[in-house]
Every structure is written in C-alpha cells, then in structure tokens.
Amino acid sequence: MSSKQGGKAKPLNQPKADKKEYDEIDKANIQKKKDEEKMLKELKAKAQQKGAFGGSGLKKSGKK
Known part of the structure; x- marks a missing residue:
C-alpha cells in the first residue's frame, strides 16, 4: 500500500x-x-439618525 x-x-x-x-x-x-x-448600540443608532455632527458639515466659499 502507498502512504x-x-x-x-x-x-x-x-x-x-x-x-x-x-x-x-x-x-x-x-x-x-x-x-x-x-x-x-443604542447610542450608535441614535447618532446615525441625527446625521453629521455639528449640523452644517463642510462649508464652501463662493470665491475662486
């Protein structure tokens, strides 16, 4: 027999x-x-419902 x-x-x-x-x-x-x-888990779910922290997010200026 073979091994x-x-x-x-x-x-x-x-x-x-x-x-x-x-x-x-x-x-x-x-x-x-x-x-x-x-x-x-509950706090994460609440945070996701509210959206971005600070409310406004990134602001862009209209100047070029």
Whole structure:
C-alpha cells in the first residue's frame, strides 16, 4: 500500500469543552458587559439618525 492520501486529511476530533461554572461576581461582570454593549448600540443608532455632527458639515466659499 502507498502512504500517499488524496485530498485533505480530516482534522482530529477534539473533545468538547466542559461548560464553565461562574460564581456570582463573574455573572455580574458578564451581565454588566452585555448591558454596556447594548447601550453603545443604542447610542450608535441614535447618532446615525441625527446625521453629521455639528449640523452644517463642510462649508464652501463662493470665491475662486
């Protein structure tokens, strides 16, 4: 038999990672981080509705 194999070799199956158990402090930190991300998304959405900052944007003079 030849040692050459055609195509890609299949990756080895890795054992499934066990679920991490969190204590109260870790759970509070995770929840706080999720809340902050949610607030940032809401602020970004509000900022996009208002348009450019400053209102007028770039001003061009009529002189040449």
